Amino acid sequence: MIDVQHLNKAFKGKPAVQDVSFSITRGEMVGYLGPNGAGKSTTIKVLTGLLVPDSGVVSVGGLVPWRERRRHVARLGAVFGQRTTLWWDLPVRESLELLRHVYRVPREKFVENLRAFTELLELGPFLNTPARSLSLGQRMRADLAAALLHDPELLFLDEPTVGLDVVAKERIREFVRHINAQRGVTVLLTTHDLGDVERLARRVMIIDTGRLLYDGDLPELQARYGSARELIVDFEEAPATAPLPGLEVLEHSGPRVRYAFSGPAAVPIALVTALAPVRDITVKEPDIEPTIRRIYEGKLLAAHPTSTNPDRSKCLFSQIP
């Protein structure tokens, strides 16, 4: 679906994206992460055809985005958390009608999609409200519907949950999961909210100072660069503090013990359940945030210069000057 090879783009001689290469297959949902100024927007602008790169080969659905813009944009949708594609003073329904004309969506298709999105995104209560009077969460939902009315194959999401409360974030994520699973829409997600990534993307690409640092599975990123997993065990009674192989006691407070471990949870669970009668066990995954921060800060780059998974996970750290 997306193929990028050796993409370079500089502004006034200052590189924004340097030798970036990746491929995304149809139906994938990929998180594109990086600190401010890393080069995410520049990449997305090239992929949407808004920017022409200095060098590199880019193909999206077989088209060169900036050369065949009209055909290209007909096949993609984009949602930017920071701004809206809706007409500010028009009721949402009229904005959507206008977009129907822009994208030349057949009326039956429009009616069918509007009905589906109204139900999934609960647009009904504010379809007749002008965009300027919507809450941020409502506006995001309307923008998502607007981006998908013409059945695009590819969706760019830029900070889709920024500024929303937990419930509103979840609603957006659920919808994105739905359109990816049910409609097969390929999704490239740019976000600073790692909750979005954890909920939506199995694969992440990490860019910093214009260079792609990591491209691979999120669980593998966690396993290789993340902190340990935690096993929180509530015993029936406070257990004796016997050392268990592969488990480190982080905290022991009455019948509750917190252990750190790595790898699959089956063996640690078997060990603690053999130690004493257990009432409850929880496995807590490490937060992704410190992992990503450590990668940005480069602390692990020198320590792990190569990948153990040549198929997909690529640590491109050796490219760092």
Ligand SMILES: Nc1ncnc2c1ncn2[C@@H]1O[C@H](COP(=O)(O)OP(=O)(O)OP(=O)(O)O)[C@@H](O)[C@H]1O
């Ligand atoms: N139109 C432009 N003119 C000059 N410099 C630019 C332009 N667009 C981006 N840059 C520079 O290119 C670099 C990459 O910017 P880019 O917007 O791609 O980063 P980003 O990862 O999207 O950041 P953010 O998360 O803050 O949106 C930055 O140094 C930025 O200042």
